Amino acid sequence: MKLAILIPAYNEEKTLGFVLESIPRRFPKISQVEIVVISDGSTDKTTEIAQKAGVTLIEHDLNRGLGGALGTGFEYARRHNFDVALTFDADGQHNPDDIWPVVRPIVRKYADVVVGSRLKNHDGMPWYRVIGIWGLNLITAIFFWVWSTDSQSGLRAFSKKAISKIDIQSSKMEVSSEFFYEIGRKNLKMLEVPIKSIYTDYSLEKGQKNWNALRIIGKLIYRRFFSK
Amino acid sequence: MHLSLALIKILFTLFALFAWSRAVIRFYTKDLNLKELLFWSVLWLLMIILVFIPGKTNFLAKILGMERGNDAMFFLGIVALFYASYRLYVKANEQEKEITKLVRALALKNVIRKKSKIKVQKSKLKFKI
Numbered sequence: 518m519k520l521a522i523l524i525p526a527y528n529e530e531k532t533l534g535f536v537l538e539s540i541p542r543r544f545p546k547i548s549q550v551e552i553v554v555i556s557d558g559s560t561d562k563t564t565e566i567a568q569k570a571g572v573t574l575i576e577h578d579l580n581r582g583l584g585g586a587l588g589t590g591f592e593y594a595r596r597h598n599f600d601v602a603l604t605f606d607a608d609g610q611h612n613p614d615d616i617w618p619v620v621r622p623i624v625r626k627y628a629d630v631v632v633g634s635r636l637k638n639h640d641g642m643p644w645y646r647v648i649g650i651w652g653l654n655l656i657t658a659i660f661f662w663v664w665s666t667d668s669q670s671g672l673r674a675f676s677k678k679a680i681s682k683i684d685i686q687s688s689k690m691e692v693s694s695e696f697f698y699e700i701g702r703k704n705l706k707m708l709e710v711p712i713k714s715i716y717t718d719y720s721l722e723k724g725q726k727n728w729n730a731l732r733i734i735g736k737l738i739y740r741r742f743f744s745k
Numbered sequence: 746m747h748l749s750l751a752l753i754k755i756l757f758t759l760f761a762l763f764a765w766s767r768a769v770i771r772f773y774t775k776d777l778n779l780k781e782l783l784f785w786s787v788l789w790l791l792m793i794i795l796v797f798i799p800g801k802t803n804f805l806a807k808i809l810g811m812e813r814g815n816d817a818m819f820f821l822g823i824v825a826l827f828y829a830s831y832r833l834y835v836k837a838n839e840q841e842k843e844i845t846k847l848v849r850a851l852a853l854k855n856v857i858r859k860k861s862k863i864k865v866q867k868s869k870l871k872f873k874i
Contacts, residue, residue, distance in 0.1 A: 551859075573856060573857065573859050575852050576852055576855065579844070581849075585848065588845065589853065686842060688842070739834075743835060
């Protein structure tokens, strides 16, 4: 089985090297692991760090946002026939030890999509983040009829079927909710596993702000009712 | 006729003529085709006529169930603006998507590919949870 670890990165020079170094390269039943950094128009040393680390590098000439970068990663995984794709944040908020628990249900064919949920056990998460994520969970459920305890999680795994069926159209942060739209309408089997987030001042600064929710709602309405 | 009312009519006419002249210029620079020029010419001419001939909009008001022609014009104006902003929103979004597709296509042409050789390597870094 071939696993692609997709890491969208926009100006992440402070954390990317550390993140790349910490990701394990070997998993049970996985014969090939390819770490793919999608530098989304970064203007700092992100691309150099990725090149030095010896991982696959895809470079956007312009900054398109999280959705744009993940869409590129998915297209890459489709073209190169990967069996499993994992999305992993570059800001250092994910624990590499959580990769296998998220990938395992795909390898064992229990699910098409596995979401690493930070809210199954949200100790250590700032209260305002918990409220913000719950709000977006509700909005995702209202628009797309799929309930997730962490609709905004960046750690997710996808089977080959999911990789081929999911069509990402969003360019920015709203992509996290769009995944659930695709899961719902393409009848993909979803599972959630608890993960632990590492909150640092840096990852909090980089993450989504609650006021961003309004913009996301606007985009989701567009995606749900107007988009081609 | 009241002076301020006359003034607003003159100002509106000047604005309409200015807007129409922009359409003509854009026709000559080939940014507009003949159809579009005709559309804008008729629209602005109609606006001037409606402003100068009182009572011309009353039939519109009757159709819409309003008392005054002015109200009907305001109502239609707001509807037109809403539609225009909706069209712009859709266009902007679709163009965003097109740009993303273009950036993606370019990026995927120049991938620096490195397959990880499988080797056992445990993380030396400890995470604080």
